[in-house]
Amino acid sequence: MRGTIVKGSLLFVTIVLLLSMTGIPAFAAEVTKFGELSSDEFTDADRCGQCHAIIYADWEGTMHFNAYLDPFYLEEVKVASEDTDGLVDEFCSRCHTPIGVTSGEIPPIDGSQMSEIAKHGVQCDFCHVVSGSNGTGNAPFIVTPGDTKWGPFDDSRSAFHGSEYLELYTRSEYCGMCHQVIHPVNGLVIDDTYSTWKESQYGDDNVACQDCHMTEGITEFEANPGRAGSGAPKRDHISSHDIVGGNAFIPPMFGADNVAEMAVERLQRAATVEVKTPEMAASGEEVIIEASITNSGAGHSIPTGVSEIRQIWVEMIVTDSEGNEIYTAGTLDEDGTIEGEKLIYNNVLGNSEGNATESFWLADRVLEDNRIGPKETVTEEHNFTVPDDVAYPLTVKATLNYRSAPQELIDKLMGEDTEVPVIAMNEISATIYDPATPPEERTTESTPGFGILATSMALVIMMYLFRR
Template structure:
């Protein structure tokens, strides 16, 4: 079996799991786990926290366990590793299932309804401590006390306690940093990149972008956390999205799919450095810069070995004749001739690229763009003799959650089409001579200003005649 792990490695994994520090409540089961009955169903939370519950319901946190892509990948990973990663993966996708001992078995046949609720209300708010970041080192204390970001909350239903952890990125970093449990290879560095970057130095937390109405910056959300709670200047929103417009769409969660697209559209900017004048027969070089202007982590992030971000560049003449084209998607869903695909390339034991992070032992390449970082691509093409000027150059930064052939392999051909998102665009024009270039579309702005001036002069003269 591919990737089967030794018994010695199994013991290492078990030690790692034991060290994660899950707190036992006062009513453990006979096997030492927490009973899932100790956790409150999210529908009860909705009775007082209807707005927040409505925001959360339908997100990827809500669907963390039911996510069909995760389910497929999880089964492959389990088979490849003889079940070693079952608890490791489940710890973030069904945390109640793990702390209650309902996982394993891997097929979820022993999971309670509440464990299937993914990253749900009561689980998040009974986290009473953390043993660090990465691989979900949360400490949970289910019961009547709920923890949160306010130091003066009062509730008639449950106790409320302030915990600074809820106001910091370290809360998110518990699951949004993933380290290979066998060899220590960093698989997901979302939190670490933030911590080492400019946003952390400026005091911008994950919550400031992902739990406010603003997309790339903090925006206050006045309101109440519950129906009888006091009004506050800001209540964190719980419709937390990243860039996953694929799974949300196939689950019918259109609201969150659209929000993911909107977030992707705000993540980056493009700049084109191209000559304004070029002649037929010339070899033209164009530099296109991509800046990560809106994300506090690298783009893309998460399971970045399967994420794909790339530039599609086209040049057409006035009649639509194609002069240059690269980075388009063919009929099979393959990216054609892109200069670079921006993601992480993981290597297996033979140092061959792999999309299976559980089999990874090295990072062969990291082509992602860091926060506030810029990368450039050079594109060169020859202008044919029969073109009609001007030439229109367009660059589009594209993104998709996974390669189409990966999804076809997991689900079958033609079951799901992975949406390709246009993150941002930039365009430029190339002219044959300087006279054409001076009469660019920007010129009418000057002409319009002249027309307005003439109109005002005429109106002034007419008014003078009436005096």
């Protein structure tokens, strides 16, 4: 008997070793399924906040905090559920209310069976009881609620809970569980934030999501020394939990204007714009303006996430010296529709009839991918003819704009009183002169955008302080 057991285990060990050499996981870990847990096994974030006050304040009002109560999400999931006869109910809820799904409280999609704690979205005692995962995409998390909290420290001690180190927390694969969405029926990749990151230079250099989204660095890691909780030791780096993206639309509805401000700041660090114009142009002449946009700061495409809904575009306005508009593109009409549809940088998904749809649950193909990849530069062209009797010089102003969703979609879902904010990510202007202007009266340099302005302002302040 003993011999058989030993031989059996030897064979087993050999198989596991062989499998691990081929890279095939020996144990495809079982992800936590619908209804496997109960919501009373989770602890409310308020309790965690008693000792982790700064972390709690960071998280409060962010899109993780709002992931379920977000009214835009709630309206969309209602439509998705109706469109698919409830087929997507569990799928959508798994990322937006992971406690709701693992404790079997949702579906029903109307939320009628949900506990209070499940409504608090992606929260402390969900994220820190992730004890493993089965890869990335469609939320393959393994959660073990209870005394142990998993995290990035291997020497952490708390009077309230056990602590366990798990490397996953410091890696993009942690975020990639949810920030990679694949259509459950036809396999279409709907959100490719993780895979785009992985294939980029950032993935090669291992600049993780956490480096940009959980430090003040925004576009790179920046250490933030401090204490992770009351009575905790001082450490070289504590991660901030104000994990923001570009969403300045929803947080103010929860009173979190500070989160919206951080989102604006982040958007303004994501990209740069440049314009190339002729230095002078005579009446009747055709002018070509080239606007180039570079995704200089994001570790994934801009936009990313629900990029079939997000909109990035250039608003181009050329005026003469009396303020008359000579050329415009990408301006909003009174209904909030962007003029010149072709200039929108986002992802256009199509349904089985080949028609464009923002309802990604109905999509089975990509019709057009106009997003700007990490470190990529795209160039668009604008042209117009200089009118007669124009008052020189002409001012060219290009603004790179971001909007969380088309106004038409929000009007339909949330009523016409809800305005989606348009955020200027960057702007630049240039001047076009009358060919008759003598060269010494022309300033050819274009005005830099926010990023460069901030740097030059910092220099001016530093010079001022230095001279004092």
